[in-house]
Amino acid sequence: MKFVENVKPDVTTDIVYMMCPMHLLKLEEQIKELDPGQILEIMTDYDGAFEDIPAWCRKTGNEFLGVQESPDFFKFYIKKGTR
Amino acid sequence: MIMKKCYFDHVATNPLHPDVLESMMPYFTEEFGNPLSVYEYGIKAKDAIEAAREKVAALVHAKPAEIIYTSSGAEANNFALRGMALARQNEGKHILVSRMEHHSILNAARFLEKSDFTVTYLPVDKSGFVDPDTVKKMITKETTLISVTHASSEVGTIEQIKEIVKVAKEHNIIVHTDAVATTGNIPVDVQDLGVDLLSMAAHQFYGPKGAGALYVKQGTRIVPLIYGGIQESGRRAGTENVPAIVGMGKAAELAKAEMQKRMEYLRPLRDKIIDTMANVERVYLTGDRTARLPGHASFCVEYIEGEAMLLLLAAKGIFSASGSACSSKALKASPVLLSMGIPSGLAQGSIVFSLGMDNTPEDVDYLSNEFPAVIRRLREISPYAQGWGDREEGGSCTVKK
Numbered sequence: 020m021k022f023v024e025n026v027k028p029d030v031t032t033d034i035v036y037m038m039c040p041m042h043l044l045k046l047e048e049q050i051k052e053l054d055p056g057q058i059l060e061i062m063t064d065y066d067g068a069f070e071d072i073p074a075w076c077r078k079t080g081n082e083f084l085g086v087q088e089s090p091d092f093f094k095f096y097i098k099k100g101t102r
Numbered sequence: 103m104i105m106k107k108c109y110f111d112h113v114a115t116n117p118l119h120p121d122v123l124e125s126m127m128p129y130f131t132e133e134f135g136n137p138l139s140v141y142e143y144g145i146k147a148k149d150a151i152e153a154a155r156e157k158v159a160a161l162v163h164a165k166p167a168e169i170i171y172t173s174s175g176a177e178a179n180n181f182a183l184r185g186m187a188l189a190r191q192n193e194g195k196h197i198l199v200s201r202m203e204h205h206s207i208l209n210a211a212r213f214l215e216k217s218d219f220t221v222t223y224l225p226v227d228k229s230g231f232v233d234p235d236t237v238k239k240m241i242t243k244e245t246t247l248i249s250v251t252h253a254s255s256e257v258g259t260i261e262q263i264k265e266i267v268k269v270a271k272e273h274n275i276i277v278h279t280d281a282v283a284t285t286g287n288i289p290v291d292v293q294d295l296g297v298d299l300l301s302m303a304a305h306q307f308y309g310p311k312g313a314g315a316l317y318v319k320q321g322t323r324i325v326p327l328i329y330g331g332i333q334e335s336g337r338r339a340g341t342e343n344v345p346a347i348v349g350m351g352k353a354a355e356l357a358k359a360e361m362q363k364r365m366e367y368l369r370p371l372r373d374k375i376i377d378t379m380a381n382v383e384r385v386y387l388t389g390d391r392t393a394r395l396p397g398h399a400s401f402c403v404e405y406i407e408g409e410a411m412l413l414l415l416a417a418k419g420i421f422s423a424s425g426s427a428c429s430s431k432a433l434k435a436s437p438v439l440l441s442m443g444i445p446s447g448l449a450q451g452s453i454v455f456s457l458g459m460d461n462t463p464e465d466v467d468y469l470s471n472e473f474p475a476v477i478r479r480l481r482e483i484s485p486y487a488q489g490w491g492d493r494e495e496g497g498s499c500t501v502k503k
Contacts, residue, residue, distance in 0.1 A: 036326060038331070041332055
């Protein structure tokens with residue numbers, strides 16, 4: 020897993036404590052709103068996202084930038100692809 | 103002869119409004135889909151619950167996304183207290199709840215106490231008010247949540263939630279209010295009140311049982327109470343009770359449109375009961391005289407017990423409630439009344455008349471004639487008619503041998 024720090028997101032979505040698979044549904048919903056190259060931050064406490072979000076990015080042509088850990092949750096960073 | 107029937111227990115539940123029933127009917131029959139299904143049936147069900155969400159949100163001046171459906175007011179209260187305490191437990195493990203709360207708050211608080219949280223129970227004054235200054239004094243560095251009812255269904259007092267919120271916000275504390283008794287009956291505006299969480303139940307405003315909601319202010323994290331699928335944005339699992347939710351939406355729409363008319367209809371009826379009982383010896387109004395629910399008249403009647411009054415009134419077709427709960431071995435006085443400083447003996451004689459739109463002025467006249475007569479009859483046969491003797495204080499009515 021790629022861990023990152025100080026990524027500056029364009030949009031943040033807080034889905035901490037929301038149940039699986041909200042991380043994928045919100046991801047899909049939010050990424051549609053972004054322009055190519057913009058960065059989405061998803062805050063979630065769901066550890067299944069470590070597998071799901073990079074896999075979703077590979078499938079959909081978006082770039083998974085990495086994850087940052089904080090005491091209660093994780094921040095996933097996704098850059099919107101061009102396709 | 104057909105006996106007159108007067109239902110004066112609208113805080114227990116309300117009859118369904120005919121328009122509400124009509125709105126629900128298609129969702130019991132042809133529109134039976136699961137809102138999560140992607141085909142036509144599901145889409146219609148999903149559209150119906152989202153349209154209802156807009157109406158429920160409008161009733162309390164919230165955004166639709168801030169409304170989470172639940173199965174009841176009790177579930178909303180459990181969800182709020184447990185979900186918020188757990189979500190903020192890394193910031194502190196102290197919560198404040200008032201002594202006026204419903205059991206769905208008090209028992210949820212007890213659960214949290216067993217889970218290493220500290221709970222402070224806020225005292226109330228003789229009218230049932232929680233003093234914001236007392237709240238201020240009880241706050242510690244560990245306090246993360248305050249829960250105070252908007253109005254007690256037992257004594258009808260409407261709390262000063264705005265003032266409590268002001269105190270809480272100075273310390274970044276989340277505020278929940280149980281607005282089950284008020285939502286749909288008096289104006290409830292989450293933005294004006296400033297609360298972060300608010301519970302409501304559809305059957306308290308002529309909607310169906312089985313539908314409630316928790317308002318959660320946008321941006322507030324809350325741990326789910328029921329785990330499962332992605333209903334309610336992954337915050338409350340379980341296939342939605344679509345007919346009940348549709349009914350809740352319709353009831354909310356009607357309540358918003360008719361609220362002023364309903365309040366203006368109920369207040370004079372309530373006041374007639376209160377004024378009548380003011381002339382009966384040793385009958386005391388419980389709760390505040392002015393800051394009270396528009397259809398709520400509650401009393402403590404000295405020297406007789408609530409259960410006896412309920413039975414005799416029921417025999418005359420008058421249906422009401424007592425604040426005291428009865429167990430098989432001992433009658434226990436209401437904790438709410440005791441917290442207001444009412445002696446346990448007097449608290450046994452608690453009775454609540456809660457009015458609704460199905461009550462007529464004739465119903466109230468009938469009650470105003472029959473209730474004093476019931477009191478006279480019971481006092482004639484009461485062993486306590488000359489006083490409580492050496493009955494013990496503290497919620498027990500066991501007579502000393």
